[in-house]
Amino acid sequence: MLLTAFVLIGLIVCLVSNRFVPSKVFLVATAVLYAFGEINQHTIFSNVTNRSVITLLLLLLSVIALERTVILTWASKQLSHNNYWVTLCRLAGVSALSSAFLNNTAVVATLMGTILKNQFHAPKKLLIPLSYFSILGGTLTLIGTATNLVVSGLLEESHLPSLSLFSFFPVGALLLISCGTMIFIMVNLLPKDKAHKFNSAGYFLDAEVMEGSKLINQTVLKNGLRSLDGLFLSEIIRDDVLISPVTPNEVIKQGDKLLFSGDVSEVKQLFSFDGLKLYVEDEFQLDKNVVEVLVSPESILIGRTLKEMEFRSRFDAAVVAISRQGKRLSGKLGELTIQSGDKLILAVGNDFKKRPNLSRNFFLLDDKQVKEPLSVFQNIIGIGGFLAAIVTATVSTLNLIDTLSLFLGCMLAFKVIDGTQLRRRFPFGLLIILVSALCIASAFTKSGLALWLAHGFQYYAGSLSPLWVLFGVIVLTIILTEVMTNTAAAAIMLPIGLGLAESFNVSYLPFAMAIAYGASASFISPFGYQTNLMVMNAGNYTMKDFVKVGWPITLVYILVSGLAIPYFFPF
Numbered sequence: 001m002l003l004t005a006f007v008l009i010g011l012i013v014c015l016v017s018n019r020f021v022p023s024k025v026f027l028v029a030t031a032v033l034y035a036f037g038e039i040n041q042h043t044i045f046s047n048v049t050n051r052s053v054i055t056l057l058l059l060l061l062s063v064i065a066l067e068r069t070v071i072l073t074w075a076s077k078q079l080s081h082n083n084y085w086v087t088l089c090r091l092a093g094v095s096a097l098s099s100a101f102l103n104n105t106a107v108v109a110t111l112m113g114t115i116l117k118n119q120f121h122a123p124k125k126l127l128i129p130l131s132y133f134s135i136l137g138g139t140l141t142l143i144g145t146a147t148n149l150v151v152s153g154l155l156e157e158s159h160l161p162s163l164s165l166f167s168f169f170p171v172g173a174l175l176l177i178s179c180g181t182m183i184f185i186m187v188n189l190l191p192k193d194k195a196h197k198f199n200s201a202g203y204f205l206d207a208e209v210m211e212g213s214k215l216i217n218q219t220v221l222k223n224g225l226r227s228l229d230g231l232f233l234s235e236i237i238r239d240d241v242l243i244s245p246v247t248p249n250e251v252i253k254q255g256d257k258l259l260f261s262g263d264v265s266e267v268k269q270l271f272s273f274d275g276l277k278l279y280v281e282d283e284f285q286l287d288k289n290v291v292e293v294l295v296s297p298e299s300i301l302i303g304r305t306l307k308e309m310e311f312r313s314r315f316d317a318a319v320v321a322i323s324r325q326g327k328r329l330s331g332k333l334g335e336l337t338i339q340s341g342d343k344l345i346l347a348v349g350n351d352f353k354k355r356p357n358l359s360r361n362f363f364l365l366d367d368k369q370v371k372e373p374l375s376v377f378q379n380i381i382g383i384g385g386f387l388a389a390i391v392t393a394t395v396s397t398l399n400l401i402d403t404l405s406l407f408l409g410c411m412l413a414f415k416v417i418d419g420t421q422l423r424r425r426f427p428f429g430l431l432i433i434l435v436s437a438l439c440i441a442s443a444f445t446k447s448g449l450a451l452w453l454a455h456g457f458q459y460y461a462g463s464l465s466p467l468w469v470l471f472g473v474i475v476l477t478i479i480l481t482e483v484m485t486n487t488a489a490a491a492i493m494l495p496i497g498l499g500l501a502e503s504f505n506v507s508y509l510p511f512a513m514a515i516a517y518g519a520s521a522s523f524i525s526p527f528g529y530q531t532n533l534m535v536m537n538a539g540n541y542t543m544k545d546f547v548k549v550g551w552p553i554t555l556v557y558i559l560v561s562g563l564a565i566p567y568f569f570p571f
Contacts, residue, residue, distance in 0.1 A: 003036055004447040008492065011440065015484035021303040022485060023429040026436035038443040047438035051401060052153030052162065057431060058404035059143050062386060063103045064425050065411040068374055069382040072098070072107070076114040084121050088184065091115075091126060092133045096176055099137030100144045101390060105297065108134050108531040109363040112538055116365055124191045127535040128549060129183050132523060134531050136179055139172035139520050141165055143400065147486045150434060151516040154441050154494045160508060165394055171517060171564045178560045179523075179553050186549045191541075205231070205260040205267055205278065205320065206333050209252055213275020221248035228260070228269055235259040290320065291352070293362040294537060295342045297530050298427055301361060307334040314357070316349035323537055325526070341533035360424050365538060374416060382416045437491035445495040454499025466504050466571050470514050471562045473497055477518030478554065482525040489528075490519040506571040513569050517561045523550035 007029050014025045033039045047053065066072070075094045081087045091111070098107045108130055115126045138145035142152060142165045152163040209215055215223050225233045226248055236243040236250065237257035243250065252258075260270065270278055295301055301309055311334075312318050322329045322336060323343040329336055343365075346352070358364070374382065389403035411417050444450045461469055473493065480489035497511035522528035526536040526546050535541065 001447045001449045001452070004033065004038055004443050004449050007032055007038075008440070008444065008449075011488070012480075012484060012492070015488055021429075022488075023432040023436075024303070026433050026440070026488075030436040030439045033439065033443045038447060039439050043439055043442050044435070047153075047157065047435045047442070050153045050435075050438060051156060051399075052149040053431070053434050053438070055143070055400045055404070056146055056149045056434065057427065058401060058408065060103055060427050060430070061422055061425075062389070062404050062407055062411075063106050064421060065382055065408065065417045066102065066386050067106055067110070068416060069379045070374075071379075071383050072102075072110040076111050079111065079114050080118045080120060082120045084125065085184075087118075087121060087126065088129060088187065091130055092180055092183075095130055095133040096137030096140070096180075099134040100140040101386075104134040104138050104145065105530050105534070108534055109294075112363070112535065113365055116538065122192055124539050124541065124545075125187060127539040128190060128532075128541065128545065129187060131529070131531040131535045132183050132550075132553065133176075133180065135520060135522065135529060136172075136176045139175055139517060140169050141172070142168060144168070144172075145486070145520055146430070146434070147490050147519040148516050150437060150487055150490045151494055151512055151519075153434075153438055154491065155508075155512060157438055157442060158445070158498060160498075163512075165390075165400070168513075168516070170568045171513065171561060174560055174564050175517070175557060179557050182553045182556050183549075186552060189548050191545065205270065207258045207260065207270060207276050207278045209254055209256045209258065210275040210277050211254055213252075213254070213273075215252045215273060215275060216254050218252055219248065220246060220250045220252065223252060223273070225252075225258075225273075231260045231267075231269065233258060234261040291317070291346045291348050292365040293344050293346060294365065294534055295338055295340055295344065296361055296363055297340045298425070298429055299338070299340070299361040300357075301338040302340050303337060305335050305337055315346075315355055315361075316351040317346040319344050320347050321345040323540070325536060325543070340530070341537050343537040356420075357424060363534070378414060378416050381410065381414055385410055433485075433487055437487055441491045441495050444492070445498070450495030451499040451502070453496050454503050457496070457500060458503040466506050466510075467562070467566060469500060469504065470510055470565065471558065473500065473511055474514045474518040474521075474558055474562055477515050478521045478558070481519050481522050482528040484528070486519040486522060486529060490515055493519070504571075507569070509569045510565050510571055513565050514561065517557075517565070521554060521557045521561075523553045523557070525550075 011025060011029045014020050015022060030039070030044075034044070075098065079087060079090050079094065081090065095104075095107055095111060098104075111130055112127065115130060116123050118126075135145075138148070142148050142163055148163070148168060156162045215225075220226055220233060233246050234244060235258075236246055236252075237259070238253060238255070258276070267278070270276060301311075306319055319333050321344070322333060322338075323345075324339065324341075344362075352358075385407050389400075389407040392398055393400045393403045412419065457469070457472075461472070473496075477489050477493045480492060493515045494512065497515050498508050501508040501511045520529075522532055524547055526532040526541070526543065532546065536546070
């Protein structure tokens with residue numbers, strides 16, 4: 001029990017710190033538990049083949065096929081209207097309905113490009129609502145979010161009945177209506193910045209003073225680095241020491257990293273300086289070919305630097321700037337560790353959009369990613385086939401594993417997608433997190449730690465009714481979701497929830513559903529849910545923007561879910 005407790009605490013600390021790749025943290029935690037005998041090979045293999053894990057993987061692969069059809073592109077084009085409230089209503093409907101059956105990360109990534117390009121309304125008035133409605137849409141069905149499938153998988157692992165496709169719908173619909181109404185009320189607090197348009201001003205250009213340069217041992221003023229048109233020498237990095245602000249009398253040394261801010265389209269001035277090597281070469285035509293992207297959760301860049309990934313040769317692009325949490329990062333761009341959701345400003349070459357690894361690593365904010373168009377027939381079978389798979393799994397004896405497998409087989413047969421695309425987009429990181437979460441939850445339960453915590457909870461709860469304890473479980477799950485990830489919150493809380501149900505001698509189902517809904521409620525922090533992080537960096541929001549809009553929505557979410565769950569899932 002003690003070892004499991006230490007591993008669990010370490011897992012939470014690492015996830016909360018946001019300094020480590022989540023999949024690696026989960027993998028290390030699982031490896032430690034396995035090494036000390038807290039879990040065995042049978043536990044690992046049974047979790048790899050867990051029906052909920054397989055269902056989620058098949059769903060994500062199916063969405064890759066659906067992304068190639070016109071459905072999401074068509075839906076995104078329906079959003080724009082010169083009336084803000086009409087646009088918001090359309091946004092709510094499209095994002096919530098799509099997220100009920102599709103990966104909400106893909107939905108947000110697709111709709112985000114349209115919002116950023118719209119000519120009528122400030123993106124900051126729409127991007128947070130987009131994320132929130134996609135989260136609420138995910139609560140409508142079993143496949144709406146990975147959290148629901150994790151809870152179902154954990155129930156199955158505990159030898160309890162798993163959840164059906166529409167088990168979540170009654171409470172989810174009430175949450176969508178009530179919290180959706182709050183979103184319409186709270187949008188007035190969102191910033192009213194002007195509509196998004198890429199501005200080449202305000203980003204860093206990274207240059208290095210090479211050996212033999214005529215700039216060496218001369219002051220900034222004498223070298224003419226203070227009289228550039230549209231550019232300003234804002235920082236110097238010398239032997240890992242940051243010099244800022246840079247005075248006119250600062251002497252340039254060999255190996256200095258010079259960081260220029262301002263209008264990057266004026267970059268050609270810097271090519272005239274002897275011995276000054278730019279991180280962005282002239283071949284990238286920085287004054288013309290600038291693209292904004294977000295780093296995907298499945299990107300191979302996460303946790304690594306641009307330099308060690310050989311970014312330029314891999315993607316035919318150079319990074320002009322990195323924005324995180326609404327703020328531009330300074331320093332040596334090539335040595336900054338990339339995180340999921342980072343916004344990169346790229347100067348791209350002619351082959352950039354032809355690279356086959358773009359879709360796995362980036363969401364393109366200019367919404368102009370080149371993809372081979374499908375025929376009318378392929379679009380029909382792609383969209384119709386997916387709908388048929390969902391409907392068949394609902395009304396027949398076939399389950400989602402059966403119908404989605406058939407759907408993927410048809411997509412491969414009719415060349416809507418190919419094996420190479422599936423291999424490149426396969427969510428290995430998510431698979432590691434899911435299987436590891438199930439293994440950790442298993443150790444949490446079998447060690448007796450979960451039941452011990454549940455008994456402690458019951459002891460301190462005193463004479464409180466199960467309803468008040470249910471509210472406490474929802475609140476605690478939401479807190480964990482906000483500070484780490486929704487999957488981890490569900491995996492940690494479900495064994496405790498099952499223990500509480502046993503302690504109070506009531507049905508496990510209300511507590512399981514409370515944890516599923518609680519783990520999906522990330523409205524206050526941008527870090528608990530991937531879509532929040534995406535819109536934060538795309539829209540340059542601050543933490544304050546999420547807090548002031550999200551806390552009333554969270555209160556309504558807690559109240560409605562806490563009252564509705566016992567009604568539809570009695571104790």
